[in-house]
Structure formats: C-alpha cells, structure tokens
Amino acid sequence: MMGDNTLTDAVHWRFREDSNPYVRGLKVALVQMAVGSDKAKNVASAVKQIHRAKEAGAQLVALPECFNSPYGTKFFDEYAEEVPSGATSRALSKAAAETGVCVVGGSVPERFGNKLYNTCTVWDGSGKLLAQHRKVHLFDIRIPNKMTFRESEVLSPGDQITTFDLAGIKIGVCICYDLRFYEMLHLMAQEGCALIICPAAFNMTTGPRHWELLARSRANDLQLWMALVSPARDTTAAYVAWGHSMLVDPWGSVVGQLKESEGTLIHEVDVKVVEEVRNNIPVRTQRRTDLYETVKKFKK
Numbered sequence: 001m002m003g004d005n006t007l008t009d010a011v012h013w014r015f016r017e018d019s020n021p022y023v024r025g026l027k028v029a030l031v032q033m034a035v036g037s038d039k040a041k042n043v044a045s046a047v048k049q050i051h052r053a054k055e056a057g058a059q060l061v062a063l064p065e066c067f068n069s070p071y072g073t074k075f076f077d078e079y080a081e082e083v084p085s086g087a088t089s090r091a092l093s094k095a096a097a098e099t100g101v102c103v104v105g106g107s108v109p110e111r112f113g114n115k116l117y118n119t120c121t122v123w124d125g126s127g128k129l130l131a132q133h134r135k136v137h138l139f140d141i142r143i144p145n146k147m148t149f150r151e152s153e154v155l156s157p158g159d160q161i162t163t164f165d166l167a168g169i170k171i172g173v174c175i176c177y178d179l180r181f182y183e184m185l186h187l188m189a190q191e192g193c194a195l196i197i198c199p200a201a202f203n204m205t206t207g208p209r210h211w212e213l214l215a216r217s218r219a220n221d222l223q224l225w226m227a228l229v230s231p232a233r234d235t236t237a238a239y240v241a242w243g244h245s246m247l248v249d250p251w252g253s254v255v256g257q258l259k260e261s262e263g264t265l266i267h268e269v270d271v272k273v274v275e276e277v278r279n280n281i282p283v284r285t286q287r288r289t290d291l292y293e294t295v296k297k298f299k300k
C-alpha cells in the first residue's frame with residue numbers, strides 16, 4: 001500500500017486505527033536515507049534522522065545497508081571501521097543514548113583483523129551495543145547481461161544468527177541477501193521473533209521482481225512482522241538501490257512503503273497481531289516433522 005505512508009524528506013507516521021494504549025506495540029522508523037561518498041556526511045545525516053524520528057515518537061530506528069559508504073566491493077576496504085571503536089559506531093551509540101531509542105545501525109563495512117565484514121550493529125537506548133550481525137550470506141550473483149556482483153571477493157561471511165530483546169519483544173536481524181535464505185529466518189521465528197529487521201540494498205534488476213515478494217513471503221510463512229530498509233535511489237551511483245523500504249505485517253500485508261527517494265516510514269508494530277495470526281492459522285504446530293525436518297536447531 002502506498003500513498004498516505006509515503007513522504008519525501010520528512011518524517012511520517014500512522015497509527016493503526018484499532019490501536020489502543022494497552023497494546024504491546026513498538027513504534028519503528030525505517031530511514032531510507034541518501035548515501036553518498038562522504039562518510040562523515042552520511043553518518044551526520046543518519047544521526048539527524050535518528051533525532052527526527054525520536055521527535056516523531058519512534059522507539060526503534062533502523063538504517064539501511066551500507067549507510068556510511070557507497071555500496072560496492074571497491075569501497076569496502078576504504079570505508080571500513082572497527083566495531084565498536086570506529087567513528088560510526090561511536091556516533092550511533094551517542095545518538096541512541098541522546099534520544100533513548102534503540103538504533104538498528106543498518107550496516108557498515110567492518111574491519112576485524114585482516115578481514116572485512118558487512119555488519120549491522122544494534123544499540124539500546126543507553127548507547128550500549130545490544131547485538132552485532134555480520135551478513136551471513138554474501139551477495140554473489142551473476143545474471144547474464146544484467147548484473148554480476150561478488151561480495152565474497154572482499155568480504156568474509158558471518159557465522160552467527162542474530163536476535164535481540166527489546167522490552168520483551170524478540171527481534172531478528174538479517175542483512176539483504178540473507179533475506180533469501182528461508183531456513184535462517186525460520187530459526188529466528190522458532191526462537192520467538194515477532195519482527196525481523198533487514199537493512200538491505202536491492203538493485204534495479206532484482207528489486208522490482210523480488211523485494212516485495214520476499215518481504216511478504218517471509219512475513220506470511222513465518223507469521224511475523226518484516227521491516228526492510230533500503231538507501232534512497234541514486235541513479236548516478238555505481239550500484240543503484242531499489243529503495244521502497246517497507247513494513248509488512250504477519251498477514252503478509254504491506255502496511256507502509258516508501259517510493260525510491262529519501263524519506264522515513266514510521267509505523268507501529270503491534271506484536272499482538274503475531275499471536276493472532278499464529279492462533280488463527282496454527283501451521284507452527286502442524287508441521288509434519290516425521291516426514292520432513294529441514295531446519296536444524298538454533299546454534300547458541
């Protein structure tokens with residue numbers, strides 16, 4: 001659904017018509033920011049948007065994949081920083097502490113020893129590092145005459161599945177291409193996640209085909225909220241992002257979606273809907289694991 005949830009360079013929000021003050025909901029802000037080649041400017045813009053989202057009532061603010069650097073293998077080494085000692089981590093921690101909101105810091109190229117990762121950091125409202133997710137599935141694809149991309153030429157994959165707790169709500173984190181790997185997200189659902197946040201940067205080839213389809217499929221199959229956060233589209237960039245940051249509810253309905261330009265989508269995530277869908281359509285207890293079991297246990 002587009003239209004009343006779409007806004008350019010401003011913060012927009014919408015409450016559920018049936019919301020009441022006792023609903024255990026979480027107001028999330030998905031910041032579709034413009035990312036350029038000036039790292040300090042990118043970080044300053046993210047910090048500004050975190051403050052604006054807080055003023056608009058957000059309790060959790062999520063940034064896009066690669067928000068401090070242009071997205072591309074030739075940029076990662078130059079823009080990489082250590083976590084949590086690097087300047088970007090410090091800025092996010094400070095912004096979280098100043099605003100008291102949880103910040104899901106999209107992703108940044110992370111340097112760790114002689115390796116580079118595509119890493120999402122999560123900061124609680126006191127500025128403490130709550131979670132760190134290193135992209136598990138690197139974006140290596142080849143679509144003849146369309147696009148070739150090989151993150152694995154410069155990045156190493158993470159080896160952890162990442163979830164965190166916020167005020168009693170369990171939230172999973174995956175980064176972009178991770179979204180295509182159902183088993184990993186299935187494990188997050190089994191662990192009790194009500195929401196999965198996916199900082200991402202789909203492109204002009206796969207974006208129109210798969211972005212909404214994947215978000216809605218995961219939400220429907222796993223019966224949870226899905227939040228996808230993209231950078232704004234920059235047609236002059238080496239890699240052109242699809243945009244269309246969106247929030248999908250556990251029924252698989254798109255409750256809010258941006259277009260391709262800068263903006264922030266603010267919406268309440270009502271965790272009661274997860275319970276409602278899971279009770280109404282109880283597939284979680286109806287699986288025939290005597291016939292199939294494709295998902296192994298959560299590795300602690």
Ligand SMILES: NC(=O)CCC(=O)C(=O)O
Binds near residue numbers: 176177
């Ligand atoms: N940054 C990414 O992982 C891109 C993933 C993507 O575009 C896809 O189609 O999957």
